[in-house]
Amino acid sequence: MTQGAGQEPVVRTATLRDFRVPPYAQTPVPPQAPGAAPHPPVLPHAPAPHASVLPHAPAPPHPPHPGNANVGDEPPEGYTPTERDLPVINRGDTVKMETVPEPRPVNEEGRGPLFVVGDVHGYLDELVAALAAQGLIDAEGNWAAGNARLWFLGDFTDRGPDGIGVIDLVMRLSAEAAAAGGYCKALMGNHELLLIGAKRFSDTPVNSGAGTATFQAAWLLNGGQKSDMDRLQDVHLQWMSRLDAVVEEDGHLLMHSDTTAYLDYGSTIEDVNDTITAILTRNDADECWDLFRKLTKRFAFRDEGGAEAVRELLTTYGGQRVVHGHSPIPYLLGEVGTEDGEDGSGPVVNGPHVYAEGLAIAMDGGVTMAGKLLVVQLPLHD
Secondary structure (H helix, E strand, O other), X not given: OOOOOOOOOOOOOOOHHHOOOOHHHOOOOOOOOOOOOOOOOEOOOOOOOOOOOOOOOOOOOOOOOOOOOEXXXXXXXXXXXXXXXXXXXXXXXXXXXXXXXXXXXXXXXXXXXXXXXXXXXXXHXXXXXXXXXXXXXXXXXXXXXXXXXXXXXXXXXOOOOOXXXXXXXXXXXXXXXXXXXXXXXXXXXXXXXXXXXXHHHOOOOEEOOOOEEOHHHHHHHOOOOHHHHHHOOHHHHHHHHOOEOEEEEOOEEEEOOOOOHHHHHOOOHHHHHHHHHHHHHHOOHHHHHHHHHHOOOOOOOOOOOHHHHHHHHXXXXXXXXXXXXXXXXXXXXXXXXXXXXXXXXXXXXXXXXXXXXXXEEEOOOOHHHOOOOOEEEEOOOO
């Protein structure tokens, strides 16, 4: 899975542009909202969008974002973004950004540094800026961190303007990082489950435990964006449905939700991931709803007994600290605010929140409520 000590990095003689782009992979960019900042300029060599589908179609009013990449037919040699095979994304149009990456020392086992990303929720521009600030991507939006390791903690869509662009960017960086000897991987969040359910089951009634509900209604209630649903394709659904839910890296137990509900799905990390994948494969609406409901729970580590809850997870799955997203840090701190940012006063988030006797690290900086999209290097010293 990862490059071990002394192992030679993968050498490629071709770029990601060498892979053929099928027509279904072309992803349009939603119209820019009135008053929004203009998109950055596109590089001169960027190909015209939709060229493989409509050769004579006029260009869209705004250039594509670097996250709106295309699907290639063949992965580069050594491409292993997760334990399950995932599709490869070709590099699309890119934007210019000024970044000065710092040197990244390798650890004792010869692996690159470890980074984690909190909830993105469709805020593609903020994600690109945060990755560039850490030197993980270059001025053209390409992977620039060599053998670094990058984990996204889930919740790529909903509430923000370009969730599909976020997914495309993560998928593309997975291929580019693997070709450079590092990796970029992602975990399953509750909003991935919600989007999958809304697409698969729509208005099919499910037993919510408190009456009848539907994935479609829940998705809209939780910030579902029509532009994401319109651009959602099979390749995105396949990618999301194969994501792992829990992993352990360098003593960090990474998961999306601050809940002990993961224990309901297995006594090992492998069991949890296999069980959740099997549930999504069976495609039963009630079973998928129950999974979504459980992984939407939060605050298990915040109050009295929180440290014990973390210890139960660490004892079961391994690691010395839990690192999670899901619950915005302002919520964990009891600050006033709405997750839609409607009150106009954004919370102050300077970085991750270490709590539960130092055993838990919260990574959701509250980007949906005018907070901060967090990209940090682990280990984090409080």
